[in-house]
Amino acid sequence: MTTRIVGSADKWGGKGYGLRVGRSEHSDDETPTLIQSVQRALRLVEAVVDLDERAQAKQLARSLGLNLSTTYHLLRTLTHEGYLERRDDGRYLLGPALTKVAQSGIAHTQLSRLRPILHNLRQHLHTSVYLARYDEGEISIVDIAKDSRGPQIDLWVGLHDAAHATALGKCILGQLSADKRNDYLSRHPLPALTSHTITNRRTLDGTLARTHSPVTDAQEYFPGLWCIAVPVRSSQWTGSLAIARPCDSVSPSRSISTRSLERATTQLTVGAGHLGRALALTP
Secondary structure (H helix, E strand, O other): OOEEEOOOOOOOOOOOOOEEEOOOOOOOOOOOOEEHHHHHHHHHHHHHHHOOOOOOHHHHHHHHOOOHHHHHHHHHHHHHOOOEEEOOOOOEEEOHHHHHHHHHHHHHHHHHHHHHHHHHHHHHHOOOEEEEEEEOOEEEEEEEEOOOOOOOOOOOOOHHHOHHHOHHHHHHHOOOOHHHHHHHHHHOOOOOOOOOOOOOHHHHHHHHHHOOOOEEEEOOOOOOEEEEEEEEEOOOOEEEEEEEEEOOOOOHHHOOOHHHHHHHHHHHHHHHHHHHHHHHOOO
16 A cells, blocks of 8 residues: 655645655565655746746646745756746746756767677777767766776876867867967966877877878877877767877887878777768757
8 A cells, every 4th residue: 555645735736745655575566666856846847948938936836736925946956956947037047957967968968879880899999999079168088998908007196187189189189270279378388298298289280280181100109109080070070089009219200100190090080070970960
């Protein structure tokens, strides 16, 4: 049997606790435990969307059959937590917390489409494959398809602070508009991670201006490591796709043959194209 705990309230409003308690998990009763106040809050968010973000408290209460006092309590809580925003004219709009949740769901959907492509590339290239993205003013690693057959990179400095020293980061910086690139580099210093790292802004700008796909770095991030990256483009993304190879610390250019470079570039470019098309299918 299901117990319902309420105060002196009707179905939607009043001062009731709004708690429905189902049987324990060992019971044969399959009635779920539902908390009505949570249900009401969710319906309220949906109503804000249905009313095209033009609704005030009275309209929302009327559309859901809630009394006005309950509606105000729920709206105040949702606004405090950032799930709704209240405008000066009394209208309620979706808030930043809800947007963040929605974006997280979209990102999960995107990754579910991208990962099979990354794993396929890993199998063909016999090394780990790295995917990075420029988003909201920052450059970060999105995913890594790891492979034990290639070099195991210790990302001791995150890409957030090392874009200038990696093929992944430089490939993205080279795709940005001058304004976005200037904004990014004005907020991120250029520390020397190795003796090969570019630490002068003018030198980096010149390198980015001359760089075309593929973008490489030879021991700029880590000694004995050579990386190659190609752009990943879609209407939603500015990104890059990269792999790393070990190289001779004295003569890195001799470690990678022209044929090997061309083969890796071709496979990465094809993979980047598949990633771009997959991203185009995501909302």
